[in-house]
Amino acid sequence: MELIISNVMKNYGKKDVLKGVSFKMDNGIYGLLGPNGAGKTTLIRILAGLIPASSGQVLYNGKKCDKEYRAKLGYLPQDLDFYPNFTGRQYLEYVANLKGLSDVEADRKIKELAEQVDLTDDMERRCVNYSGGMKRRLGIAQALLNNPEILILDEPTAGLDPYERIKFRNIISVFSKDRAVLLSTHIVSDVDSVAKKIIMIKDGKVGSMEDGRAYMQRMNGKVWECSIAPDKLMGFQKNHVISNAVPNGDMIDIRVLSNSRPHEKAVNLEPNLEDAYLYEFNYKEAMA
Ligand SMILES: Nc1ncnc2c1ncn2[C@@H]1O[C@H](COP(=O)(O)OP(=O)(O)OP(=O)(O)O)[C@@H](O)[C@H]1O
Ligand SMILES: [Mg+2]
CATH class of the missing domain: 3.40.50.300 (P-loop containing nucleotide triphosphate hydrolases)
Structure with missing residues (x-):
């Protein structure tokens, strides 16, 4: 068929x-x-x-x-x-x-x-x-x-x-x-x-x-993790697509979609399909 x-x-x-x-x-x-x-x-x-x-x-x-x-x-x-x-x-x-x-x-x-x-x-x-x-x-x-x-x-x-x-x-x-x-x-x-x-x-x-x-696979190198201070979150969100945010002590660990390193201490993570979906539907627009 x-x-x-x-x-x-x-x-x-x-x-x-x-x-x-x-x-x-x-x-x-x-x-x-x-x-x-x-x-x-x-x-x-x-x-x-x-x-x-x-x-x-x-x-x-x-x-x-x-x-x-x-x-x-x-x-x-x-x-x-x-x-x-x-x-x-x-x-x-x-x-x-x-x-x-x-x-x-x-x-x-x-x-x-x-x-x-x-x-x-x-x-x-x-x-x-x-x-x-x-x-x-x-x-x-x-x-x-x-x-x-x-x-x-x-x-x-x-x-x-x-x-x-x-x-x-x-x-x-x-x-x-x-x-x-x-x-x-x-x-x-x-x-x-x-x-x-x-x-x-x-x-x-x-x-x-x-x-x-x-x-x-296409998301390889575009998914990052870093820690930021809670009061920086809203500002950061304006310029980046954040796919997850988890409080960790005084800081917030965030999962970020970005073509380039979003923060000096950011490290790359293994992408998942949700990242790809968010990238496809939010990143391109938000970053345009
Ligand atoms: N009979 C109709 N007349 C005019 N516009 C319509 C009609 N049916 C759908 N649309 C418009 O077409 C677009 C797509 O609608 P559709 O229902 O196919 O989306 P969808 O992806 O199924 O959304 P959802 O996830 O909310 O179910 C919408 O902007 C909707 O307003
Ligand atoms: Mg529908």
Whole structure:
């Protein structure tokens, strides 16, 4: 399977929301990482076939996206609503019906997925009463009912606590084995360890698609640590991007992103993906 996104643009009136987005996907997890308003949901809704692009193309196995593509697609929207009276099972039965599964097939699939997302014991409860994490897991189950080749998840971990976040990430890892997964987030740790490629999106434009390591390697020599007096922190922050600050006795140990040594006693640190993200989205602007 191959999905090619080629120079996709989207504008609302004069507002250019996507300014020519291109990348390719095959099996595995792709992280779409970008700040609020970057254009993640817009791109995802185009890929899910819900809104048309203003120009550009999305090709699935070399063909324009049609009914066949939509049948192979699973989608978890950013804001998933449930009918108040539905139990988890009724909701999944409803979606299975919309997706054209036979009753027998739906029963089998619902049992299997409930197990996989750890909701077997909650299937007869009303899903409005589920916790945030359970709702997300029910959301992923509904997206997988038709056994999609492409799974598109829009901020699936928003509002989840760390335990649920990890649980969700593990579920996605299992499901990504033989399908393409595109996961949008603004949380670096959601995609840091699991994504095979990371696409950073900002102001409707994507940079190069790379694995997390490549982003980190480019940060070599740009991440520094030094200690400064607390009353110097605000001033220092004006001219530098500080990715972490920890009090240490009378001083504050800071982690700084900078092309050059920010302080005479600064030493280089090993970069992580969060540094790369901050550099990409804050440093270039702050230092321009
Ligand atoms: N229907 C619309 N009409 C006009 N502008 C829109 C519309 N939908 C989105 N936008 C604008 O497009 C930009 C990108 O929005 P989008 O929802 O795609 O961002 P996002 O990356 O998903 O953000 P978030 O992290 O907050 O979910 C925003 O400036 C938004 O206001
Ligand atoms: Mg969004």
